[in-house]
Amino acid sequence: MRCSLAVATLAIGLAAAARAAAPAAPAAPVRAAADSCLSCHATLKDERLRKPAELATSDIHHAQGITCAGCHGGDPAATDSSAAMDPRKGFVGVFAPRAIPEMCGSCHSNAAYMLRYAPNIPTDQLSQYRTSKHGLALAKGATDVAVCSSCHGAHGVRPPSDARSPVYPTRVVETCARCHADVALMNRYGIKGNEVEEYKKSVHYAALMEKNDLSAPTCKSCHGAHGATPPGVDSVANVCGTCHVSQLEKFDQSPHKDAFAALQQPACEACHSNHAIGQPQDSWIGVADKQVCGACHSAGDAGATAATAISGALASTVAAEASVGARVARVKRAGMLMDAADVKLEDAHQAYIMATVEIHTAIPARVEKQTATALADTSAADKDAAAAEKEIRYRRTGLFVSLVVIAIAMVTLAFKVRSMER
Ligand code: HEC
Ligand code: HEC
Ligand code: HEC
Ligand code: HEC
Ligand code: HEC
Ligand code: HEC
Ligand code: HEC
Ligand code: HEC
Ligand code: HEC
Numbered sequence: 346m347r348c349s350l351a352v353a354t355l356a357i358g359l360a361a362a363a364r365a366a367a368p369a370a371p372a373a374p375v376r377a378a379a380d381s382c383l384s385c386h387a388t389l390k391d392e393r394l395r396k397p398a399e400l401a402t403s404d405i406h407h408a409q410g411i412t413c414a415g416c417h418g419g420d421p422a423a424t425d426s427s428a429a430m431d432p433r434k435g436f437v438g439v440f441a442p443r444a445i446p447e448m449c450g451s452c453h454s455n456a457a458y459m460l461r462y463a464p465n466i467p468t469d470q471l472s473q474y475r476t477s478k479h480g481l482a483l484a485k486g487a488t489d490v491a492v493c494s495s496c497h498g499a500h501g502v503r504p505p506s507d508a509r510s511p512v513y514p515t516r517v518v519e520t521c522a523r524c525h526a527d528v529a530l531m532n533r534y535g536i537k538g539n540e541v542e543e544y545k546k547s548v549h550y551a552a553l554m555e556k557n558d559l560s561a562p563t564c565k566s567c568h569g570a571h572g573a574t575p576p577g578v579d580s581v582a583n584v585c586g587t588c589h590v591s592q593l594e595k596f597d598q599s600p601h602k603d604a605f606a607a608l609q610q611p612a613c614e615a616c617h618s619n620h621a622i623g624q625p626q627d628s629w630i631g632v633a634d635k636q637v638c639g640a641c642h643s644a645g646d647a648g649a650t651a652a653t654a655i656s657g658a659l660a661s662t663v664a665a666e667a668s669v670g671a672r673v674a675r676v677k678r679a680g681m682l683m684d685a686a687d688v689k690l691e692d693a694h695q696a697y698i699m700a701t702v703e704i705h706t707a708i709p710a711r712v713e714k715q716t717a718t719a720l721a722d723t724s725a726a727d728k729d730a731a732a733a734e735k736e737i738r739y740r741r742t743g744l745f746v747s748l749v750v751i752a753i754a755m756v757t758l759a760f761k762v763r764s765m766e767r
Pocket of ligand 5: 478479482489490491492495496517520521522523524525530534536564565568569570573574575
């Protein structure tokens with residue numbers, strides 16, 4: 346056992362040495378004139394041995410002229426299998442999980458080498474990986490954590506921008522789920538293993554999959570890909586805040602900022618959760634069961650009083666928007682042009698949205714400033730609707746009067762005609 350380990354280590358060492366030479370290759374990579382690895386493996390019956398050769402056509406490494414030997418070592422010029430797959434030429438058959446990040450990193454961490462192929466690709470994957478929970482566990486001997494090939498595959502590797510890549514935004518969730526939805530595996534590490542299931546209930550997942558909104562966060566947006574770690578309690582707000590800038594700004598102005606920090610409460614997560622983030626509702630605000638403030642405040646305290654004021658302000662705006670909206674719609678059905686009122690209603694709705702953002706300050710006056718604007722706009726739209734209704738009544742009266750006049754005229758005319766006939 347010890348002996349075979351030593352051999353393996355030696356082989357890995359040799360492979361590393363062989364690869365360390367790779368960066369010294371000519372600036373313009375020439376496709377190996379004879380790639381015996383590929384040509385022989387393409388003919389093998391055993392699918393496990395043939396598949397890598399078949400996947401070469403969709404592999405970015407192959408496209409760049411990197412042969413099988415670029416990763417496995419060996420001699421791609423030798424046609425004889427034992428000469429080609431000679432451990433003395435650095436050949437490594439199946440990698441130990443622990444050897445994989447070092448192997449991929451031998452090129453990907455070499456800035457001078459990578460620069461020649463793709464100057465814009467960062468070269469920090471290995472160093473980040475070593476700081477991740479995956480990398481830390483791997484270093485301690487775990488063999489079931491993610492290594493480079495668990496996320497990217499080993500053969501048929503595609504750039505992350507390719508929609509078929511396993512790390513493309515709409516596919517990465519399933520890639521992480523291969524392990525993270527495996528409850529037995531996760532429980533061994535003291536992790537629930539329900540994170541994927543929860544995430545799939547979120548507004549984020551819906552935006553990603555239903556609206557194809559690639560700006561919605563996937564696992565890697567909040568945890569990092571190579572440096573995958575749970576954000577610490579004190580960095581949750583920053584993670585959410587990279588996208589939800591206004592909410593973070595308001596939260597930072599709230600009494601909660603310092604209070605949560607002192608209590609070791611993760612900022613946004615305390616009210617929104619982390620994975621199953623739901624569609625926010627006005628009805629969340631309050632201290633009753635299932636309302637978010639009730640987790641920490643109770644009836645009568647300053648927080649509960651603020652919650653009542655805030656939800657009251659929002660409710661009056663919603664009611665005004667609904668009733669004025671309906672009045673304007675009625676007037677429109679009667680044939681009146683109501684463009685100006687529509688604009689005012691739209692402004693009112695914008696102010697209402699601003700008010701829901703302001704709730705993050707937890708300061709009622711700040712919310713009420715926006716709801717007051719919204720109410721001013723709805724009441725202006727209401728005035729327009731009232732004027733339009735008056736106009737409709739005026740027109741209807743006018744129409745009635747003119748109909749009566751016409752009727753009288755016709756009757757008179759009829760009498761006139763008859764008397765003339767007589
Ligand atoms: C003439 C055919 C032939 C050539 C050339 C050849 N191989 Fe193989 N390869 C095989 C066969 C057959 C096996 C399975 C039996 C074995 O392990 O020797 C194999 C096995 C492998 C394995 C799996 C090892 C394992 O332990 O499961 C890898 C990886 C591999 N080859 C890579 C390469 C690379 C890289 C090259 C070129 C440097 C290469 N092969 C050249 C025929 C070939
Ligand atoms: C980008 C690096 C890379 C390149 C290029 C590469 N391989 Fe591999 N190969 C790996 C890694 C990593 C593994 C281990 C697979 C794993 O753990 O998922 C592997 C595993 C294998 C295996 C064993 C598969 C198994 O399921 O046991 C074979 C056979 C193999 N490679 C053949 C090839 C052949 C043939 C080529 C060229 C057509 C090639 N590889 C090119 C990285 C590479
Ligand atoms: C022999 C050097 C070498 C090794 C070993 C290597 N790569 Fe690469 N890899 C490259 C080069 C060069 C490119 C740049 C291709 C390009 O974008 O033009 C690349 C590109 C990539 C890309 C696409 C990046 C992008 O944004 O376009 C991924 C993903 C990748 N490699 C993953 C891996 C993984 C995973 C391994 C190990 C299993 C690995 N590589 C091993 C040289 C290597
Ligand atoms: C836990 C999964 C995971 C592991 C492990 C992982 N990657 Fe990645 N990798 C990703 C994801 C996801 C992306 C796409 C990142 C993005 O879109 O910002 C990516 C992107 C890349 C890219 C392209 C970077 C770019 O900006 O174009 C390269 C190259 C790469 N990884 C190489 C590696 C190497 C080398 C390793 C091992 C040291 C590794 N990856 C380990 C998930 C992973
Ligand atoms: C090959 C299986 C595998 C894959 C694929 C995988 N992980 Fe992991 N991951 C693990 C294991 C096992 C652990 C537990 C390690 C530990 O805690 O020491 C872990 C731990 C983590 C942790 C730390 C959790 C904690 O509380 O310690 C995060 C965050 C994480 N993974 C994110 C990701 C993301 C994001 C992806 C996809 C881009 C991913 N993982 C893909 C196996 C995997
Ligand atoms: C919107 C951001 C966000 C997204 C998206 C996200 N997470 Fe998390 N995740 C978090 C936060 C925040 C925590 C908790 C950190 C804390 O409280 O310290 C966490 C915790 C975790 C943990 C550790 C749980 C534990 O019990 O220790 C794992 C594992 C994890 N997430 C995996 C995933 C996976 C897999 C995905 C994709 C399906 C994902 N996360 C998507 C924000 C996110
Ligand atoms: C990578 C960017 C990004 C990150 C990080 C992010 N989000 Fe989101 N979030 C989005 C996008 C995109 C939407 C969808 C917007 C839409 O469709 O209305 C969204 C939607 C939401 C919604 C619903 C908003 C609405 O009006 O319907 C809430 C609540 C939310 N996110 C909270 C959070 C929290 C809490 C965190 C941190 C744990 C977080 N987000 C992290 C981008 C992000
Ligand atoms: C004290 C509880 C609480 C905290 C802390 C909190 N939120 Fe909210 N958030 C809410 C409530 C309640 C709503 C619903 C407002 C409404 O629709 O009336 C909401 C709504 C949202 C929305 C939907 C758009 C909007 O503003 O109405 C987003 C996005 C959001 N929050 C993100 C965040 C982010 C990011 C953080 C952290 C910086 C955060 N929230 C912290 C309670 C909270
Ligand atoms: C995770 C716990 C938690 C949640 C959830 C929470 N708060 Fe707080 N809140 C605190 C703490 C702690 C303080 C500071 C200590 C105190 O004054 O009670 C505070 C303070 C306040 C204050 C200032 C009180 C004062 O004395 O000046 C207001 C107002 C407030 N919260 C409103 C709200 C509203 C509204 C909600 C729901 C949208 C909410 N809080 C949700 C924990 C929370």
